[in-house]
Amino acid sequence: MRLIMAALLLALAGGCATGPALLFAVPPDNLAQRQIQTRVFATQDEKQILAASAAVLQDMGYTLEESETRLGVLTASKMADATSGVQIGLVILSVMLDGDHHHQQVAVDKEQKIRATLVVLPRQGGDGYAVRLTLQRVVWNTAGQVSRTETIKNNEVYSDFFDKLGKSVFLEAQRL
Amino acid sequence: MRFITALSFVVLLSGCAPLDSHVTEGASQLQLRQIQTREYDAITKERALRAVLATMQDLDFVIDKADLDLGSVTGTRLSHVVIKMTVIVRERGADGVAVRANANLNDRPVESPESYQSFFTSLDKSIFLLQNKVD
Numbered sequence: 001m002r003l004i005m006a007a008l009l010l011a012l013a014g015g016c017a018t019g020p021a022l023l024f025a026v027p028p029d030n031l032a033q034r035q036i037q038t039r040v041f042a043t044q045d046e047k048q049i050l051a052a053s054a055a056v057l058q059d060m061g062y063t064l065e066e067s068e069t070r071l072g073v074l075t076a077s078k079m080a081d082a083t084s085g086v087q088i089g090l091v092i093l094s095v096m097l098d099g100d101h102h103h104q105q106v107a108v109d110k111e112q113k114i115r116a117t118l119v120v121l122p123r124q125g126g127d128g129y130a131v132r133l134t135l136q137r138v139v140w141n142t143a144g145q146v147s148r149t150e151t152i153k154n155n156e157v158y159s160d161f162f163d164k165l166g167k168s169v170f171l172e173a174q175r176l
Numbered sequence: 177m178r179f180i181t182a183l184s185f186v187v188l189l190s191g192c193a194p195l196d197s198h199v200t201e202g203a204s205q206l207q208l209r210q211i212q213t214r215e216y217d218a219i220t221k222e223r224a225l226r227a228v229l230a231t232m233q234d235l236d237f238v239i240d241k242a243d244l245d246l247g248s249v250t251g252t253r254l255s256h257v258v259i260k261m262t263v264i265v266r267e268r269g270a271d272g273v274a275v276r277a278n279a280n281l282n283d284r285p286v287e288s289p290e291s292y293q294s295f296f297t298s299l300d301k302s303i304f305l306l307q308n309k310v311d
Contacts, residue, residue, distance in 0.1 A: 019290075020286075020291040021290040021291070021294055023290075023291040023294060024235055024279075024292075024295035024298055025294040025297065026231075033234075034233075034234065068243060070222070070244045071229065071249075073239055075238060075240065115238045115252075119239070121226060121229075121230065132230075134238055136253075149254035149255070149258065150255065151254060
């Protein structure tokens with residue numbers, strides 16, 4: 001039994017540890033990730049795309065942290081709600097099942113800080129610009145502790161952002 | 177008696193805990209520079225920095241700071257650990273650059289040569305893509 005437990009622990013630890021050689025190696029799903037996080041715009045004006053991007057970030061309540069227009073970089077952040085109905089439901093369920101024996105306060109996710117970096121890259125041969133977005137979040141729970149830090153990898157979030165950016169680029173071009 | 181014991185402990189410990197020594201400490205300067213630096217020919221500082229940005233995005237970094245004049249990019253990656261990285265690009269020779277990267281993992285410096293090798297392998301690919309009209 002002890003051996004099985006030890007083997008299980010080893011297998012678990014092996015799964016989450018990143019060796020030094022892999023620390024900065026591009027992950028195998030990189031091409032797919034890059035496609036999800038990138039949209040190409042057929043314009044010749046890099047500053048216009050950056051302005052449209054800053055505007056769309058403002059639309060979504062982000063404030064700018066850093067910008068270097070000569071390298072096509074924008075970084076912005078915002079605080080947002082992180083309450084999860086499922087998580088609260090699970091806590092209520094565990095309290096009900098545990099009855100009177102439950103004395104511990106259970107912390108659930110409360111708020112999150114989302115950071116976004118947007119980089120505009122000129123395409124070869126003057127063929128428009130590629131805009132790539134990277135998103136990450138830090139989540140705090142009701143006890144004020146950091147409960148999660150992660151890169152956001154939900155495809156829908158990225159396609160939603162680029163739909164809005166598409167409209168913003170159009171509005172910017174029309175000076176609306 | 178207790179007071180004297182406590183006092184002698186304080187005296188002893190104050191001798192062996194030089195807090196300021198950490199301010200300028202670091203691994204062997206030359207060795208570390210060699211591990212953290214790679215040179216590239218036939219590329220401008222601006223193109224190299226754009227390749228660095230692309231590499232850092234490939235590696236899930238969010239960019240904290242970017243400065244073309246200084247040639248620097250700093251980013252943060254959040255997974256189960258927090259990694260911070262600064263990359264400095266300096267012009268070297270007629271048309272080349274020297275790229276130096278240094279990283280911290282959970283606020284501790286990363287000093288393993290393999291880590292930097294893997295970063296530069298990733299950067300090699302980004303530079304190739306940027307310079308060779310590949311999507």
